[in-house]
Amino acid sequence: MTGYVDVHSHLVFGVDDGARSLEESLRLLTEARDTGTRLVFATPHVVPPYHNWNASQGRIARIRRNFAAIVEQAPAGIEVRLGFEITARPQRLRSDDDIHRFRLTGTEFVLMDGPQAVPWVGDSTMERYARRIRAEGLTPILAHPERRACWRGAHDLGFAERMKAAGALLQIDASGLTGADGPGCDVEARRLLTEGLVDLIGSDGHGGKSPVRLDVAHTMAAEVVGEAAATRMVDGSILSL
Numbered sequence: 258m259t260g261y262v263d264v265h266s267h268l269v270f271g272v273d274d275g276a277r278s279l280e281e282s283l284r285l286l287t288e289a290r291d292t293g294t295r296l297v298f299a300t301p302h303v304v305p306p307y308h309n310w311n312a313s314q315g316r317i318a319r320i321r322r323n324f325a326a327i328v329e330q331a332p333a334g335i336e337v338r339l340g341f342e343i344t345a346r347p348q349r350l351r352s353d354d355d356i357h358r359f360r361l362t363g364t365e366f367v368l369m370d371g372p373q374a375v376p377w378v379g380d381s382t383m384e385r386y387a388r389r390i391r392a393e394g395l396t397p398i399l400a401h402p403e404r405r406a407c408w409r410g411a412h413d414l415g416f417a418e419r420m421k422a423a424g425a426l427l428q429i430d431a432s433g434l435t436g437a438d439g440p441g442c443d444v445e446a447r448r449l450l451t452e453g454l455v456d457l458i459g460s461d462g463h464g465g466k467s468p469v470r471l472d473v474a475h476t477m478a479a480e481v482v483g484e485a486a487a488t489r490m491v492d493g494s495i496l497s498l
């Protein structure tokens with residue numbers, strides 16, 4: 258293989274709970290390159306409402322501005338493209354909400370933020386949003402389904418299977434598999450791997466203790482599903498890249 262493709266990271270500085278400065282963004286990119294990644298999608302959270310971040314129209318413009326600053330100074334040997342991590346909420350289901358603007362650049366895929374405890378168990382917003390993305394001719398990628406089964410108070414067993422049935426690809430986090438996200442997430446991540454439900458592994462790197470790297474998780478996944486299947490989860494082939 259010729260390098261990893263990481264579909265999920267928070268390396269755009271100053272727009273969410275990821276990188277906080279241009280210097281940190283560049284450091285994360287260098288770390289990704291040095292651990293074998295050739296292409297990384299920067300996927301800031303998209304509100305409303307998500308924590309206290311500004312939900313106004315200006316937010317997307319700010320993301321694009323900061324992203325452009327990163328591209329200008331990006332280290333050699335790694336490509337960075339813009340995407341988004343969309344939080345499914347009722348307003349996202351409105352037919353006038355343009356989903357195509359949220360694609361991972363150069364692909365027909367949209368990254369959806371996998372829920373922890375919200376929406377609450379029994380709420381079908383996530384499944385409906387996945388179906389809406391499908392209806393637009395795009396493919397949803399659901400981030401970190403393993404959290405839904407292991408997060409405090411959530412224990413929504415069967416969530417991953419329901420999202421798969423709704424047409425979503427499943428992307429586990431490298432940090433979920435390695436155990437960095439806490440006890441329980443790694444158990445569920447392994448279960449999803451063992452049952453053949455995982456399509457992709459993403460770093461979901463935020464900086465700090467959350468690295469933008471796939472190499473360790475790739476090795477761990479290979480121990481569960483074999484080298485060839487694990488490589489397909491990290492080499493971009495599923496995105497036709």
Ligand SMILES: [Fe+2]
Pocket residue numbers: 265266267342400461
């Ligand atoms: Fe994320």
